[in-house]
Each structure stands twice: as structure tokens, then as C-alpha cells.
Amino acid sequence: MPDLSMPDLSKLEIRNIRDPWENADQRWQVIDGAQQTRDRTLEADVVIIGTGAGGGVSAEILSQRGLKVILVEAGRLRSSRDFNLDEGDAYRHLYQEGALRATKDGAITILQGRTVGGTTVVNWTSSFRTPEQTLDFWQRQYGVQGTGRSALNPWFERMEKRLGVHPWQMPPNANNDIIKRGCEALGWDWSVIPRNVSGCWNIGYCGMGCPTNAKQSMLVTTLPAAMEAGATLIHSAQAHRLIHDGGKVSAVEVRPLDQHKQPTGATLTLKAATVIAAGGGIQTPALLMRSEAPDPNGRVGKRTFLHVTSFAFGHYGRDIAPFYGAPQSLHSDQFTFAEGVAGPAGYKLEMMPLHPGLTAALLGSVGEEARQRITELPRTAASIALLRDGFHDDSVGGTVELRDNGEPVLDYPLSDYLLDGARRSLHSQVEMQFAAGAERVRPGHIRAPYYPSWKAARQGMKDLAYQPLEVALGSAHVMGGCAMGEDEQHCVVDSHGRHRQLENLYVFDGSVFPTSLGVNPQLTIYGLSARNASALADRLKPVANNA
Amino acid sequence: MDQGIDRRGADRRGIGRRGFLKLGFWGSAALASGAALTPLLTGCSRSDTPAAGFAHLRDNDVSLLRPLVKPVLGGGLAAVPGATADDALHAFDRLLEGGYAGTRDQLFQLMDLLQLGAARWWLTGTWAAFADQSDTELAATLAQWQSKEGFAQLAFKGLTQPLGMAWYVTPEAALSTGYPGPPRTGNV
Numbered sequence: 001m002p003d004l005s006m007p008d009l010s011k012l013e014i015r016n017i018r019d020p021w022e023n024a025d026q027r028w029q030v031i032d033g034a035q036q037t038r039d040r041t042l043e044a045d046v047v048i049i050g051t052g053a054g055g056g057v058s059a060e061i062l063s064q065r066g067l068k069v070i071l072v073e074a075g076r077l078r079s080s081r082d083f084n085l086d087e088g089d090a091y092r093h094l095y096q097e098g099a100l101r102a103t104k105d106g107a108i109t110i111l112q113g114r115t116v117g118g119t120t121v122v123n124w125t126s127s128f129r130t131p132e133q134t135l136d137f138w139q140r141q142y143g144v145q146g147t148g149r150s151a152l153n154p155w156f157e158r159m160e161k162r163l164g165v166h167p168w169q170m171p172p173n174a175n176n177d178i179i180k181r182g183c184e185a186l187g188w189d190w191s192v193i194p195r196n197v198s199g200c201w202n203i204g205y206c207g208m209g210c211p212t213n214a215k216q217s218m219l220v221t222t223l224p225a226a227m228e229a230g231a232t233l234i235h236s237a238q239a240h241r242l243i244h245d246g247g248k249v250s251a252v253e254v255r256p257l258d259q260h261k262q263p264t265g266a267t268l269t270l271k272a273a274t275v276i277a278a279g280g281g282i283q284t285p286a287l288l289m290r291s292e293a294p295d296p297n298g299r300v301g302k303r304t305f306l307h308v309t310s311f312a313f314g315h316y317g318r319d320i321a322p323f324y325g326a327p328q329s330l331h332s333d334q335f336t337f338a339e340g341v342a343g344p345a346g347y348k349l350e351m352m353p354l355h356p357g358l359t360a361a362l363l364g365s366v367g368e369e370a371r372q373r374i375t376e377l378p379r380t381a382a383s384i385a386l387l388r389d390g391f392h393d394d395s396v397g398g399t400v401e402l403r404d405n406g407e408p409v410l411d412y413p414l415s416d417y418l419l420d421g422a423r424r425s426l427h428s429q430v431e432m433q434f435a436a437g438a439e440r441v442r443p444g445h446i447r448a449p450y451y452p453s454w455k456a457a458r459q460g461m462k463d464l465a466y467q468p469l470e471v472a473l474g475s476a477h478v479m480g481g482c483a484m485g486e487d488e489q490h491c492v493v494d495s496h497g498r499h500r501q502l503e504n505l506y507v508f509d510g511s512v513f514p515t516s517l518g519v520n521p522q523l524t525i526y527g528l529s530a531r532n533a534s535a536l537a538d539r540l541k542p543v544a545n546n547a
Numbered sequence: 548m549d550q551g552i553d554r555r556g557a558d559r560r561g562i563g564r565r566g567f568l569k570l571g572f573w574g575s576a577a578l579a580s581g582a583a584l585t586p587l588l589t590g591c592s593r594s595d596t597p598a599a600g601f602a603h604l605r606d607n608d609v610s611l612l613r614p615l616v617k618p619v620l621g622g623g624l625a626a627v628p629g630a631t632a633d634d635a636l637h638a639f640d641r642l643l644e645g646g647y648a649g650t651r652d653q654l655f656q657l658m659d660l661l662q663l664g665a666a667r668w669w670l671t672g673t674w675a676a677f678a679d680q681s682d683t684e685l686a687a688t689l690a691q692w693q694s695k696e697g698f699a700q701l702a703f704k705g706l707t708q709p710l711g712m713a714w715y716v717t718p719e720a721a722l723s724t725g726y727p728g729p730p731r732t733g734n735v
Contacts, residue, residue: 006727007727008727009727009729009730010727010728010729010730010731011730011731012730012731013730013731013733014730014731014732014733015732015733081734082734083732083734084729084732084734084735085729085730085732086716086718086729087716087721088638088641088642088713088716088717091642091645091716092641092642092644092645093645095645097645097646097647097650098642098643098644098645098646099645100642100643100645100646100647100650100709101650105701106701106704106705203730205729205730208729211730211732211734260644323726355721355726356715356716356720356721356724356726357712357713357715357716357721358712359715359724360711360712360714360715361708361709361711361712364704364707364708364711365693366618366619366620366621366689366693366707366711367618367619367621367686367689367690368621368622369621370619370620370621370623370711371620371621371622371623371626372621374623374711374715374724375723375724375725376725377724377725377726378724378725378726403649405648405649407647407648407649409649446693446700469697469700469701469704470696470700
């Protein structure tokens with residue numbers, strides 16, 4: 001007899017979903033890099049490198065102003081008709097480095113999207129406005145102008161409306177309910193997460209490409225709108241370098257990639273009066289480095305932040321089914337700014353969905369212990385804590401480096417400051433999960449067992465060494481590396497994303513953040529990019545008309 | 548109840564982050580400890596050709612990993628009727644397909660290193676080739692390896708974590724965890 005308390009969506013049929021990319025080749029200008037074997041030159045008003053949060057928003061705004069836009073994306077075009085909810089296929093096709101990306105010393109696993117629509121296709125839909133404390137800090141420390149919360153609010157409102165952002169209306173899944181139960185028992189803050197979904201089926205596969213197109217990612221919103229307005233998309237094509245004379249970019253050199261992500265051997269040269277880099281953290285700094293873009297103060301790729309994330313796993317005497325249901329619907333800001341914006345590392349508490357492959361990697365271990373842990377998956381809940389990095393002198397983030405073959409790698413040394421934050425964040429998560437009724441809880445640490453009580457956990461966790469590779473750490477938010485602001489010593493671009501030395505180059509993505517945020521970053525990228533792209537459109541449109 | 552950061556681990560293993568960076572990744576590690584021994588111990592040259600039926604793993608990698616699969620996955624392999632160690636290695640190979648060439652190279656360097664008895668002793672605590680150890684001996688070797696710190700821990704994680712992940716992303720192994728599986732889309 002099946003356990004009737006256990007949700008089972010494996011019989012659910014998802015059929016007849018309208019895919020905005022159906023017959024795209026016939027309606028729109030789509031170029032598949034895999035089919036490009038001869039050198040070509042294309043021209044446009046604006047070339048946008050990257051199709052994620054920054055590139056998608058910029059493409060819609062600029063195309064609808066009548067500017068000729070070419071979008072370049074390293075990932076292949078995949079849409080709802082391709083999303084099969086197979087975990088392995090999702091990592092292989094939709095994630096940077098097939099979800100094998102990690103920091104240089106292997107201590108932090110990094111989940112980042114690589115597909116048309118970028119990370120917005122695989123994120124868990126949490127949509128927060130940038131905290132005021134963060135924006136004030138940018139203004140104070142980096143002289144960032146025009147990013148006060150009241151100045152940005154109209155842009156957040158615009159993007160919330162565009163992408164259907166609303167606090168989640170349905171009950172949380174059992175995994176997210178841990179936040180409510182635990183925080184209420186402890187008297188901690190918690191609230192409902194705003195999500196960018198429309199008609200969500202509440203199935204829980206946001207991280208594998210939404211099969212129902214409910215998630216309002218760039219793939220189903222701004223990008224189809226840009227295509228409809230005449231934009232050209234070149235997918236399976238990696239922007240290799242910017243061609244410039246030290247003061248101005250004249251073209252982007254692009255390498256088309258075959259089905260195995262290998263260069264076809266051809267070169268596409270994209271000429272444009274304006275170029276927008278929107279590859280996101282790691283990719284955008286790497287492009288500037290490969291291009292030998294002017295960087296008089298050596299700032300490109302520096303101060304790259306991750307919201308370094310710790311994990312805790314709870315076992316409950318009932319089914320949690322952490323693989324089903326909206327993956328993130330509740331959160332707690334009890335500790336996000338508890339010690340001030342620049343004090344000991346603050347952290348935001350959320351939950352994460354668990355599917356078997358990623359869970360096996362996160363739970364670690366081998367042999368019977370590993371098997372035991374993974375077979376308890378249906379009754380396991382997973383909390384996460386996102387550490388705010390970049391707000392303290394001892395939290396300088398990581399540095400993007402290039403391998404000899406041009407591949408980027410992030411060197412992110414874990415300071416004592418962050419490891420102390422990881423330790424405190426594990427305490428909070430373990431305490432919260434016991435308060436929520438867990439029978440056993442294990443902090444994400446290779447030496448930690450499942451503790452049978454909060455008392456035992458509090459005692460046992462004192463003996464753990466909080467060291468890189470011992471504490472399990474991950475990241476799904478890569479930010480910084482091309483900081484914006486008016487401080488020329490520290491900022492690669494100005495407060496509106498314009499490069500300080502290459503006058504027609506703009507950076508519209510999360511790499512412009514001077515620090516991390518303290519919230520999931522998508523709405524901040526949408527809002528800032530909408531503001532910056534609109535200002536750019538205002539400047540360019542008369543030029544385009546005269547041309 | 549703050550205990551501060553425990554630095555004892557770093558001191559005990561005598562290789563803090565600074566030392567590790569100086570050492571570099573597997574490549575430099577091989578140079579420092581094993582590469583000089585390579586011609587003496589094995590006399591074999593490094594191959595870049597994938598094994599038959601594989602896109603990335605080479606013959607040497609397949610022979611190295613095959614005996615490890617069962618002890619690493621515990622009952623995970625037997626939980627899928629008819630599954631063989633090579634099925635898990637093909638899953639591993641598919642996982643690597645998504646990675647950067649540079650990342651795969653690091654893994655290959657680690658596996659080359661593990662061909663050397665001296666390196667196995669340094670990393671896992673035993674000289675014997677994995678293929679010459681029984682499943683019980685391998686389980687003990689893995690436990691010993693897992694308990695080590697610093698570079699050996701990194702090597703342990705670098706090899707076993709992707710193997711576990713690769714296995715459990717396969718639909719058959721995923722179902723063996725109690726996960727009922729995803730909704731049906733009709734997409735392939």
C-alpha cells in the first residue's frame with residue numbers, strides 16, 4: 001500500500017503548455033551558434049552580452065525604443081517544450097559548468113544559470129527589494145548616487161508589475177513551513193516571500209526550468225518582447241572578447257559553440273555603437289579580463305561576493321517531501337541585520353528544495369551512512385542561511401582569475417569573519433529546526449552527526465572546527481566584481497553602469513553591486529537594469545534616429 | 548556561547564590555506580609529492596583518450612574507479628535492479644560533460660595521482676591499489692580517507708561527491724531514495 005500522506009506528483013501530466021518560443025525561427029531572428037561554421041560580421045545599435053536578469057530587461061527596453069539589438073548568449077536556447085524535469089539534464093543544460101562550478105579551493109559550490117534567460121530560468125523565484133541598509137551603505141562607502149530606496153522604488157514597482165511579483169498566496173510546502181513553526185516557537189521574525197509567478201502549479205521544479213511557464217523568468221517575459229520588437233538572439237555563442245582601442249569598444253568577438261559547448265571554429269564579429277555586458281558575476285569580469293579592458297586600479301573581478309550559504313538538515317517524524325511545492329515561500333530576517341549593517345556577518349534564513357542528486361552531494365559521506373541519509377530524503381527538510389558578505393573590512397569577497405584557456409575561476413578565501421558567521425548561522429538553523437519539531441538535526445559540516453536534541457546539538461557543535469571544506473558551503477548568488485559608484489579608485493563603472501574608461505561600454509548585471517545584498521538578488525538586478533537601460537535609451541534614441 | 552573559530556585543525560595538518568595556495572591544485576600537488584615518483588613507480592604515460600563508450604573518463608580512470616563505486620554508493624547501486632558499477636561510471640561521465648575542460652583536467656590529475664602507491668598512501672592511508680582491495684578493505688580505506696583533513700579531505704570530496712551526485716541524478720537511482728519522481732511532461 002502506498003503511504004497516502006506522501007505527496008506524489010509523478011502521475012501529474014503537464015501537457016499543452018503554450019511556449020512563447022514555439023516556431024521562434026520562423027517568427028523571430030534567432031541564430032543558433034552550433035550551425036555557424038563560417039566567419040560573419042553583424043551590426044546593431046546595441047549588442048547585449050548575456051540574456052539573464054540584466055540582459056533580458058535591457059533588451060526589452062532598448063528594443064521597444066526602436067533600437068536594433070543583438071543579444072548574445074553562451075547557453076543554448078531551451079524553453080518549456082525542452083524542460084523534462086530530469087535533474088541531470090537540468091544541470092547539464094541549464095547551469096554554469098553543469099552545476100560543477102566551485103570556488104578555486106573547492107570549498108564553496110556555486111549554482112549559476114547558463115541558458116537563454118540566465119539564472120532567472122533556474123532560480124527559486126524569491127523577489128525582494130534591496131534592503132535600505134544595503135543601499136545606504138553603498139551610498140556612504142562607495143559614493144553610489146541615485147540608488148536610494150525612494151529613487152529605486154518606482155523601478156522596483158515597474159518590474160514587480162512586469163513580472164507578476166506577489167507574496168505567495170498558497171500555503172507553504174512542509175519544508176517551508178519549518179520557518180513558520182520554528183520562528184513562531186522562538187519568537188523570531190518570519191514572513192511570506194514575494195515570488196515572480198503567474199498561475200503557478202506549486203510543483204517545485206523552479207530549479208529545472210519551469211515546465212508550465214508560470215515562472216516569469218526572462219525566457220517568457222522580456223526576451224520574447226524584445227524579439228517581437230525586432231531583436232536578434234544569437235545563442236550557443238560565447239562572447240570571447242571586446243575589441244577596443246582603450247577608449248571605445250568597436251566590436252564584440254564571439255565564438256559560436258557546438259552541441260558539446262566546443263567552439264565551431266568560426267568567429268562572429270558584432271559591431272555596435274553601444275555594448276552592454278550582462279553576463280553576471282564571474283562571466284562579466286572574465287570578459288573584461290580576456291579583453292584586457294583598461295583597469296587602472298586593478299579592480300576588475302575583485303570584491304566578488306556570494307552570499308556564502310550554510311545548510312542544516314532536519315529529520316521529521318512525518319513526510320516533508322522537500323522535492324515538491326514552491327521551493328521558497330517563507331523566510332526569516334531575524335539575523336539579517338541584527339548586529340548592524342557592518343557588524344558580525346548577518347544572515348537571512350530560507351529553505352531550499354531537495355532533489356536526489358544535489359541532496360546526495362550536499363549530504364556527503366560514503367557507504368552505508370550515505371545510503372541511509374539519502375533514503376531518508378522524503379522526511380528531510382533543508383534550511384539555508386545566506387551570509388551577507390562585503391560589509392566588513394574582513395569580508396573582501398573573492399577574485400575572478402582566468403585559467404590559461406580563458407575559463408574563469410573564482411578564488412574566494414574564507415575569512416575567520418565569514419567562518420564565524422557560518423558557525424552562528426548553523427546554530428540558528430539547528431535551533432530553528434528543533435523548535436519546528438525535528439526529531440534530529442544535522443548542521444552541514446562533514447564531522448557533524450544528526451543530533452537528537454537542541455541541547456545535544458548545542459554541546460556537540462562546540463567541538464566542530466569551522467574550517468573550509470569541513471563546513472559545507474554553497475552559493476546561488478554571484479555578485480560584484482565590477483563595482484559601481486563614484487569612487488574612481490574602487491569602482492569599475494559609474495553609478496549608472498557606464499564603464500569608466502571604455503565610454504560606450506555599460507555593465508548591467510549583478511556584477512555592479514559594491515557588496516552583497518542580504519536578499520536574493522534578482523529584483524535588484526531587474527530594478528537597476530531597468531533604470532540604467534531606460535536612461536541609456538534616452539541618450540541613444542536621438543543618435544539612432546539620425547543614423 | 549561563542550567558541551570562536553577553531554584553528555587547531557589547520558595547525559595539526561600543517562597546511563593552512565596559505566600553504567595550500569602555494570601548493571596549488573592537484574597538478575602542483577602531484578609535482579610536489581608524486582610526479583617525481585611517477586617514472587619509478589608506474590612508468591606509464593598519461594593518456595587523454597577516453598575509454599571506449601565514454602566521452603571523458605579514460606581507461607585508467609575506469610579501472611581506478613570501478614572497484615570504488617560499490618563501497619562509495621553503499622547500497623545505492625544494489626537498490627537499482629541490474630545496475631552495475633559501469634552504469635554509475637557512465638553517469639559520472641555524463642555529469643562531467645557539463646563541466647569546464649579545466650575542471651575535468653583537475654579531476655584527471657587527481658585520478659592520475661591516485662594511480663601512484665605513494666600518493667594513495669598519502670591521501671587514503673593505504674598503498675594497495677583499489678582493485679586489489681576487497682569491498683570490506685575498501686570501506687575501511689574510504690573511512691580512513693574521509694577522516695583525514697586538508698588536502699586529503701579535498702581529494703576525497705572531489706572524487707566521491709560528484710560520483711554520488713551523478714548516480715542519484717539518474718532517474719532509476721533517484722526513485723530508490725523514496726522520491727516518487729517528477730511530473731510527466733512528455734518532453735525528452
